Amino acid sequence: xxxxxxxxxxxxxxxxxxxxxxxxxxxxxxxxxxxxxxxxxxxxxxxxxxxxxxxxxxxxxxxxxxxxxxxxxxxxxxxxxxxxxxxxxxxxxxxxxxxxxxxxxxxxxxxxxxxxxxxxxxxxxxxxxxxxxxxxxxxxxxxxxxxxxxxxxxxxxxxxxxxxxxxxxxxxxxxxxxxxxxxxxxxxxxxxxxxxxxxxxxxxxxxxxxxxxxxxxxxxxxxxxxxxxxxxxxxxxxxxxxxxxxxxxxxxxxxxxxxxxxxxxxxxxxxxxxxxxxxxxxxxxxxxxxxxxxxxxxxxxxxxxxxxxxxxxxxxxxxxxxxxxxxxxxxxxxxxxxxxxxxxxxxxxxxxxxxxxxxxxxxxxxxxxxxxxxxxxxxxxxxxxxxxxxxxxxxxxxxxxxxxxxxxxxxxxxxxxxxxxxxxxxxxxxxxxxxxxxxxxxxxxxxxxxxxxxxxxxxxxxxxxxxxxxxxxxxxxxxxxxxxxxxxxxxxxxxxxxxxxxxxxxxxxxxxxxx
Amino acid sequence: xxxxxxxxxxxxxxxxxxxxxxxxxxxxxxxxxxxxxxxxxxxxxxxxxxxxxxxxxxxxxxxxxxxxxxxxxxxxxxxxxxxxxxxxxxxxxxxxxxxxxxxxxxxxxxxxxxxxxxxxxxxxxxxxxxxxxxxxxxxxxxxxxxxxxxxxxxxxxxxxxxxxxxxxxxxxxxxxxxxxxxxxxxxxxxxxxxxxxxxxxxxxxxxxxxxxxxxxxxxxxxxxxxxxxxxxxxxxxxxxxxxxxxxxxxxxxxxxxxxxxxxxxxxxxxxxxxxxxxxxxxxxxxxxxxxxxxxxxxxxxxxxxxxxxxxxxxxxxxxxxxxxxxxxxxxxxxxxxxxxxxxxxxxxxxxxxxxxxxxxxxxxxxxxxxxxxxxxxxxx
Numbered sequence: 001x002x003x004x005x006x007x008x009x010x011x012x013x014x015x016x017x018x019x020x021x022x023x024x025x026x027x028x029x030x031x032x033x034x035x036x037x038x039x040x041x042x043x044x045x046x047x048x049x050x051x052x053x054x055x056x057x058x059x060x061x062x063x064x065x066x067x068x069x070x071x072x073x074x075x076x077x078x079x080x081x082x083x084x085x086x087x088x089x090x091x092x093x094x095x096x097x098x099x100x101x102x103x104x105x106x107x108x109x110x111x112x113x114x115x116x117x118x119x120x121x122x123x124x125x126x127x128x129x130x131x132x133x134x135x136x137x138x139x140x141x142x143x144x145x146x147x148x149x150x151x152x153x154x155x156x157x158x159x160x161x162x163x164x165x166x167x168x169x170x171x172x173x174x175x176x177x178x179x180x181x182x183x184x185x186x187x188x189x190x191x192x193x194x195x196x197x198x199x200x201x202x203x204x205x206x207x208x209x210x211x212x213x214x215x216x217x218x219x220x221x222x223x224x225x226x227x228x229x230x231x232x233x234x235x236x237x238x239x240x241x242x243x244x245x246x247x248x249x250x251x252x253x254x255x256x257x258x259x260x261x262x263x264x265x266x267x268x269x270x271x272x273x274x275x276x277x278x279x280x281x282x283x284x285x286x287x288x289x290x291x292x293x294x295x296x297x298x299x300x301x302x303x304x305x306x307x308x309x310x311x312x313x314x315x316x317x318x319x320x321x322x323x324x325x326x327x328x329x330x331x332x333x334x335x336x337x338x339x340x341x342x343x344x345x346x347x348x349x350x351x352x353x354x355x356x357x358x359x360x361x362x363x364x365x366x367x368x369x370x371x372x373x374x375x376x377x378x379x380x381x382x383x384x385x386x387x388x389x390x391x392x393x394x395x396x397x398x399x400x401x402x403x404x405x406x407x408x409x410x411x412x413x414x415x416x417x418x419x420x421x422x423x424x425x426x427x428x429x430x431x432x433x434x435x436x437x438x439x440x441x442x443x444x445x446x447x448x449x450x451x452x453x454x455x456x457x458x459x460x461x462x463x464x465x466x467x468x469x470x471x472x473x474x475x476x477x478x479x480x481x482x483x484x485x486x487x488x489x490x491x492x493x494x495x496x497x498x499x500x501x502x503x504x505x506x507x508x509x510x511x512x513x514x515x
Numbered sequence: 516x517x518x519x520x521x522x523x524x525x526x527x528x529x530x531x532x533x534x535x536x537x538x539x540x541x542x543x544x545x546x547x548x549x550x551x552x553x554x555x556x557x558x559x560x561x562x563x564x565x566x567x568x569x570x571x572x573x574x575x576x577x578x579x580x581x582x583x584x585x586x587x588x589x590x591x592x593x594x595x596x597x598x599x600x601x602x603x604x605x606x607x608x609x610x611x612x613x614x615x616x617x618x619x620x621x622x623x624x625x626x627x628x629x630x631x632x633x634x635x636x637x638x639x640x641x642x643x644x645x646x647x648x649x650x651x652x653x654x655x656x657x658x659x660x661x662x663x664x665x666x667x668x669x670x671x672x673x674x675x676x677x678x679x680x681x682x683x684x685x686x687x688x689x690x691x692x693x694x695x696x697x698x699x700x701x702x703x704x705x706x707x708x709x710x711x712x713x714x715x716x717x718x719x720x721x722x723x724x725x726x727x728x729x730x731x732x733x734x735x736x737x738x739x740x741x742x743x744x745x746x747x748x749x750x751x752x753x754x755x756x757x758x759x760x761x762x763x764x765x766x767x768x769x770x771x772x773x774x775x776x777x778x779x780x781x782x783x784x785x786x787x788x789x790x791x792x793x794x795x796x797x798x799x800x801x802x803x804x805x806x807x808x809x810x811x812x813x814x815x816x817x818x819x820x821x822x823x824x825x826x827x828x829x830x831x832x833x834x835x836x837x838x839x840x841x842x843x844x845x846x847x848x849x850x851x852x853x854x855x856x857x858x859x860x861x862x863x864x865x866x867x868x869x870x871x872x873x874x875x876x877x878x879x880x881x882x883x884x885x886x887x888x889x890x891x892x893x894x895x
Contacts, residue, residue: 020537020882307771328774338772346768351542360762360773363755373755404541 007070009034009193010055010162015064017050024050025061026217032162032210037184037194039204039225041237042214043436044407048197051214052164055195056088057081069161082110085161089151089168097140097270101150104139108154118157125156129186130179140270143501144292145176152183163187164195169203170462171292174497181207199237201230213237238437245444248452250472253283254319256425256456257304257336262315264303272296272480274303279475279482281425281456286447287485288471289460290496296480297460301429304458305338306331318425333364335424339415341433343407347414350403354395354413355384357402362421383420391416392442408439415443425456432466444470464493478502536881546878551825554871555839561867571854579853580846580864590845592731596803597813597844599733600625600795602740602837604819606747607791609828613751615764616784620670620685621792622816623692624663628793630696631662633800633807636718637704648725652735655722655801656794663793664786666692671785675778681785689816697809704807715807724802736798740834743791747830760784792816813844814862821869840865 008031017025024047032038042048053059055066057075066074068084075081078088095104106118119135126133133149142150148168155163165184169177184207188194198204204211205225213221213236221236231241257280264274274296281287291297302308304316306328316324318334328338340346348357358380359366366383368374384398393413395405402410411432418426431447432440447470451457461467467474467488474491476483476499483504486495498504559577566576584594604621611618618624635658639646666688673679697713706716724734751757763770763780770777799811822840826832847861 020539305772306774327776328772330774332774340772342768345766346772349762349766349769351765352762356758359755359758360769363758363773367755375753375755375758377753401541 006034007067008032009036009069010195011067012051012055013065013067015051015054015061015066017047017054017059017061023217025054028064028214028217028219030212030219030222032193032195034161034193035188035191036210037188037196037208039208039211040195040197040214041199041201041204041211041225041233043199043237044434045436046214046237047217048214049166052088052166052195052197055081055162056086056164079110082158082160085159086164087155087158087160087162088164089148089155089166091166091168091170093147093151095139095147095150098138100136100138101133101142101153102135104150105154105157109157121157122153125153128190129156129183131156131183144171144294145173145179148172148180156187160192162193162195164197166197167199168196169198169200173292173500174464174493175501177203201233204233205230215239234437240438245441245448245469247448250451251284251454253454253456255280256283256319257281257427257458258317258320259304260315260317262300262303262311264299264308264311266299267308272299274299275480277477277480277482279485281458283424283454283456284451285472286451286457286459286470288467288474288488289458289477289482290464290467290474290500291462291477292500293462295477297429297477299480300477300482301338301340301427301460304427305336305340329364332361332421337361337418337421337423337426339418339426339428339431341429343410343414344403348402348410351401353384353399353401354388354405355380355398358383358387358417361417365421387413387416387420390420391446406436408435411435412439412443415446419446419450423450423455425458426450427458427460429460430463431459431461432463433461440466464496468493476500476504478504533885535884536877537884539880539882542879543882546875547827550875550879551827551836551872554825554868554875557871557875558864558868562864565860565863569854569856571856576850576854576856579849580842583849584842584845588728589731592728592733593845594838594841595727595733595737596731598837598841599737599740599802600799600815601819601822601840602834603736603743603795603798604788604792604816605822605826605833605837606740606743606830607788608819608823609826609830609833610747610751610757610760611784611788612823613764613828614760614780614784615767616781616788617682618667618670618685618785618788619682619820620667620687620689620816621788621819622812622814623685623689624666624789624792625796625799625812625816626689626692626696627666628659628663628796629800629807629811630692630699630796631793632656632659632797633715633718633811634699634704636722636801637715637807639722640716640719643719646721648721648723651722652724652801655724656736656739656797659797659800660790660794663796664790666793667785667789668782671782674781674785681781685785693809696807696811700807700809706806713809717806718801722801723805724798732803734798734802736795736802744830744834751830756783792819818844818865821865824869825872840868843868 011031013029015025015028028051040048050059054061057077057080065072073084075084075086102115102119102122105122106115122133122135125131131149131153133153139147139150168180172180184194196208208225211223211225212219215237225233234241259277259279262274262277266273272295277300303311306326309325309327311324313324314322318336323331323334344350359375362383366376366379381398387393388395388398391412393416394409405413431443447457459467459470471488473485473487474496475485476496478500479502483499562577563573566573584590604625608618608621632655635655669688670681670684673684674681700713700715704715706714724736727733727735727737759775760780760783763775763777767777795815800807804811818840822833822836825839826836843861843864847858850856850860851858
C-alpha cells in the first residue's frame with residue numbers, strides 16, 4: 001500500500017456467526033477509514049450487536065477475518081481489544097451510583113494510575129472534546145445524559161483508535177443528542193474512527209458519512225446516508241417503507257381515567273418519587289407520556305396498573321370510582337387493562353404456552369366463577385388461536401412457549417390479548433420497544449383502531465416519534481413531576497425536548513401570557 | 516454453564532476436539548424424561564465401584580438394592596410401606612417448590628404430625644375411649660396434618676412478617692421438632708412400664724390404621740396417597756389457584772402484574788406441604804410404629820426432597836420416584852444385615868442420584884456439541 005492511501009482503521013471480511021437457531025451474521029464485510037463516523041443500521045435482531053461484540057472480542061466468529069490498521073487481528077477478550085485501541089460504550093451503563101465520577105472511571109481503567117492523575121486526565125479530555133464533567137460529583141446526582149458522558153469519558157481515557165457506540169441516543173433528550181453529536185464530530189476530527197449503531201434514520205443522516213445496512217444478518221446496502229432519504233434507508237433496512245397511519249378526528253367521551261394530585265414515595269433505593277401528578281384520559285383519545293426513562297414512569301405505571309396499590313385514596317379514579325388501592329385483577333374487572341414494558345417474565349410467563357399465558361390477565365373469563373375456579377384448557381386454547389389469527393402473530397400454535405416467539409410477535413400477542421378483552425381503558429408502556437418496524441406499525445394501527453372504537457388509551461413511551469404519530473395530547477414526565485398536557489398538533493420536538501429536562505414551567509408561563 | 520470457559524479449556528488443548536454446551540431453543544421433552552433414567556444409570560455405575568471397593572460382589576450388592584425389595588409379595592408390601600410417607604411428603608413439596616417456596620424442613624413437619632397424632636392416640640388409649648380403626652383413621656390423619664401445617668406456619672409467618680428466609684427457618688425447626696419429640700418420650704409421655712426406654716405406651720389396637728392386605732404392614736395410607744396424587748394433579752393443572760401458585764414461582768413479576776397474591780402463595784405452599792408432611796408422620800406412628808419413639812422418622816422428610824426432584828416435581832412422577840427411593844432405603848438396611856455394609860450407604864446412593872440428576876438436567880435446556888480443532892486455528 002502506498003503512503004498516500006493509508007489502510008483502513010478496521011476491515012471486516014466475510015464474517016459469519018451462527019447460533020443454534022439463527023445465523024446472526026452472514027458473510028458480513030465492512031471497512032472504516034481513520035476519522036470516519038460509520039453507521040451500522042439495522043432493526044433489532046439484524047445482527048448489529050453480534051457484529052460489534054465480535055469486533056470487541058466478546059464473541060468469536062465462526063469464520064471470516066478482521067484487519068485492524070492493516071494487520072490481521074481478533075481480540076481475545078474485551079480487555080485485549082481495549083489495549084489495542086478498540087473501545088465500546090454500551091447502551092446500558094455500568095456505573096456505581098454511590099461513587100464519584102472520577103472513582104467510577106478509575107475503576108474501569110485497565111492500567112494502574114493514581115486517582116488524582118485520573119482527575120487531571122478527565123479535565124484535559126473534557127476540555128479537548130467539549131465534554132463537561134465534574135470529576136468529584138457522585139454518580140447518583142447525574143442526569144442520564146451526564147452518566148453517558150461518564151461512560152464515553154471512560155472510553156476516551158484509553159485513547160481509542162476505534163470507538164463503538166451502541167444505540168447511544170435511546171436515553172437522551174433531543175438537546176442532549178445535539179451535544180453528543182458535537183463531541184463525536186470533534187472526536188472524529190482528531191482521527192478517532194467511530195462505529196455508530198442505531199436504527200434511527202434521522203440521526204444517521206445528520207451524523208454519519210458512511211453507512212452499512214444489515215437485515216437478517218446480511219449486508220443489504222453500503223451507502224452515504226447524507227445522500228439518502230429516510231424512505232430509501234428504510235427500504236434497505238426492512239425491505240419496505242413503513243405504512244402510513246390513519247388518524248381520524250377524535251370523538252371524545254366521558255373522562256375514563258382520572259389521576260388527581262398523585263404523590264407517592266418510591267419503594268426502590270434510587271427510584272423516583274411521584275410528585276403531585278394529575279392527568280386524565282377521555283374515552284376516544286390517546287394520551288401520551290414522554291420522558292427519559294427513570295423519571296418516574298415505572299412508579300406511575302405501577303400505581304395505575306395496581307401492581308403498587310399504595311397510592312393515596314381517591315388519587316386514581318376509573319369512571320369516578322376510587323381504584324387507588326384496588327389490586328390489578330379488580331381493576332381489570334372494571335375495564336382497565338395494562339401492557340407492561342417487559343414482555344418476558346412480566347407480560348408473559350416465558351416457559352408457559354400462549355394458551356396458559358391467557359390466564360394471567362383473562363382468568364375472569366377463562367376460569368369458572370365458583371369458589372373452586374376450574375380452569376378450562378380448551379377455552380384458553382381457543383382464545384389463543386383467536387388472538388394469533390386476529391393479530392397476525394407468527395407462532396408455533398397456541399401451545400408454543402412464550403419465549404419461543406420473537407420480540408415483535410410476542411408483543412403483538414400481549415397487546416392482542418389485552419385489546420381482545422375489550423378494555424374501557426388501556427395503558428401501554430413502550431408499545432413498540434425492541435419490535436421490528438412491521439410489527440410496530442401493526443401495533444400502532446391497532447391502538448388507533450381501539451381509540452376510534454371509544455377506548456381511552458394512555459401510552460408511555462421514550463420514542464418521541466411514536467408519540468407524535470399516535471397521540472392526541474401529550475404530557476412529559478421529568479423527575480417525578482408531570483407537565484401540563486399539550487395537543488400534539490401544537491407541540492414540537494424541540495418543545496417536548498425542553499420539557500423533558502423539566503423546564504415546562506417557564507414555557508407554560510410564557511405561553512399563558514401570550515394567550 | 517459458561518460457554519466461554521469451556522471454549523478456553525478447549526483452545527488450550529489445541530489439537531483435541533472440544534465439548535461445547537449450547538442452549539437449546541426449546542427445552543427438550545425427551546431429556547425431561549430421559550434425565551432421571553440416565554441419572555439412575557450413573558448411580559448404578561458408581562455403585563458397582565463402591566461395592567468393589569468394599570470387597571463385595573457388585574452383582575449381589577445390586578440385587579440387594581433392586582431385586583430383593585420386589586421379589587416376594589411380603590417384600591412388596593414393605594416397599595409400599597416405605598414408599599407411602601415419601602410419596603405423601605413429596606406431593607406437598609412439589610407444590611411448594613413449584614411456587615418457589617423452599618420448604619426444606621418437611622422432616623420437622625413430619626415429626627410434629629407424628630407428635631400430634633401420637634399424642635391423640637395415647638390420650639385415646641389411656642382414657643380407654645371406644646373407637647374403631649376405620650372411624651379413627653381420618654381423625655388421626657387430620658390431627659397429623661394440623662400438626663404439620665402449624666409447624667410450617669411458623670416459617671410462613673416469619674417470612675411474611677420479617678422476610679426471614681424459609682429455607683433456614685424450616686430447616687432449623689427440624690431440630691426443634693426433634694428435641695420436642697425427645698423431650699416428650701424421655702419425659703411426660705414415657706411409658707411407666709417401659710423399662711425406662713424412651714418411648715410412649717403402645718397405642719390401643721383400635722387407633723391403628725386399617726391394613727391394606729392380608730399379609731404385611733402396608734396400610735390404607737397408601738391408597739390415600741394415590742388419591743392425593745390425583746387431587747394434586749387436578750389442583751395444579753385444572754384449578755386457577757394452582758396455576759397462580761406456579762406463576763408466582765417461575766415469574767414473580769408476571770404474578771404481580773396479573774394480581775396474584777404472593778402472600779397467598781407463600782401461605783398456601785407452606786400450609787399444604789406442612790399438612791402433607793404431618794399427615795405422613797401420623798401414618799407412620801398410627802401405621803407400622805404403633806407408639807412414639809425418638810426414631811419415628813427414617814429421614815423421610817429429607818429423602819422426600821429427592822423424591823420430589825427425581826419425580827420431576829410432577830404429581831405422577833413422584834409416585835414412581837417414591838418407589839425408587841423406597842428401594843434405596845430397604846436396600847440400605849438389607850446391605851447392612853446381609854453384606855455387613857454400613858446402612859449409611861443408602862444415604863450415599865440417594866445423594867449420588869440427586870447429584871447425577873441435577874447434572875443430567877443440564878441436558879434439558881442445553882445440548883452438547885463436539886467441535887473440531889479447525890475453529891481454534893481460525894482465531895489464531
